[in-house]
Amino acid sequence: MSEAAIEFRRASRWYGQVIALNDVTTTISPGVTGLLGPNGAGKSTLLKLAAGQLAPSQGEVTILGQAAWGSPEIFHRVGLCPEPDAFWDGLTGRQFLLALLRLTGYDEAERRARADQALALVDLEDAAGRKVGGYSKGMRQRLKLAQALAHEPEVLLLDEPLSGMDPVSRRRVMDLVKKLGREGKTVVVSSHILHEIESMTRRVLLIHNGRILAAGDSRELRDLMDEHPHTVSLRARDPRALARSVVSSPHVLSLAFGSEGEWVTVQTARPDEFYSALPEAAIEAGVLEMYSPDEDLESVFKYLVAR
């Protein structure tokens, strides 16, 4: 078992009456860890505590063996990609990196080399001489990532790093994160989208309402989701025929007609079997459209909390 790079010991954080993180005890080891939770779950608070930007109201948070709060020296070995889309817009991409590398203690020659290397990693070499104020959202995201990577930290904390990126950049960043994890770096990446996290790692920390609900393999989460009663909405030319066809299935828990008449909403305890049986019914009733609102992570969390 590898040594924990980040450790939360009974850590809580509240703002006035609001609890943002509640009695969290967990460790994060080298490799990529996905921090998964809906908006407002406490992901950013957890990352800010780990990055020493907030002090725990109670408990302890350590990173690389040192208290995260009040230890600026850890930033020789830690990189943070913050969520806000904020820059000194008057600087060029290269100047931005050079200024921050100077504050990380590198001499001029090494600053230049590292800045160029980081810009290449995020595919921004061509835009390096342009002012950041003129960058697109995706380019700004990549520049934020570059500043977190430029000093080759052992621990990388990435707060929603894929937000606003185009599909090609997303793919590239996902590959980069996986590569860093394989190299033995500790990468914590937050997202509210399971699919994004699964593309980078199987190791997830599930967070909801300031609590760690589960820590483990993302496949277990998938299994939980599959056990979770699924709601499926179907639009059909003949909704009554569809209802007759599916209601006989032993796995259907409930069935309701939508207000517009064309929609049928079915709740099933065995989604796999339901989906297997669906094509036949769909042909008979002429299913035009289908979606599962349960793919929304929030509903899965509600389900997990209620268990």
Next chain:
Amino acid sequence: MRDTSRPLPFARAAGGVFDLTLDGLVWSRRTFWMAALLGLPVVFGVLYRMVLASRLPPQLQPFDLYGTIVVFYYLRNLVPLAALFYASALVADEVEAKTLTYLLTRPVTRGAILVGKFAAYLVTVLCVTLPAVVLTFFIVLTGGGSHSVSAAVPDLFRDLAVLAAGLLVYGALFTLLGVALRRPILPGLLFLFVWELLANLPGYLPRLTVTAYLRSLVTHRPAEEGIGELFGQVLPASLCLEMLAGMTVVFLGAAIWIFSTREYVFDQ
């Protein structure tokens, strides 16, 4: 070889922050407007030489006019206002722009960040203020002949030193307000235009102000200075220097302490 077991040396870190901040301050809209305000006496001086000098009563000597500009326009109003608008924003601007995180996630102490920013403020305002005063001096006084100019040059140097001291001590005070309060401008204005009026009262009350010490260091005191003159509130120069130095150290030290212990993430 970098020592990664401790933060960067203080001076090196402050130097990095200084350069980064100076670049942003010099080319800011704030500096443009402040330079315009600080340069107004230069325009007035030109106007005085071209039009007003011949029309004003002969009792109003160029040196008196220059002294009035230094004491009332610069020392009493523009210098404290420049300090308020620059120094109180040193951290607040980073918080508002959400860029403070980049500085706080580097291996540098927060004290070095604040000192680097304060130094950048000081250099910026000195570079904007002092040339304007020098220009005003020469434009206004050369009307009285070169003899009057050379005789007044020591006063010019003293004025420049007092204005620099004003920018230093007010800057430290408003840096403190800027890190301690979410909205420092109104308390700052109240301090400048209400509290500082104590300088005009008798007894020990003027000693509770900043302006009394600064004003006492200016030798060419215009007769129209106010009721403070009636009470003879000219404090000893040594006391003024000690108090101004002490206030700068205390204000800046308190600002560093607050900045080092406060969380800024959720202000962003």
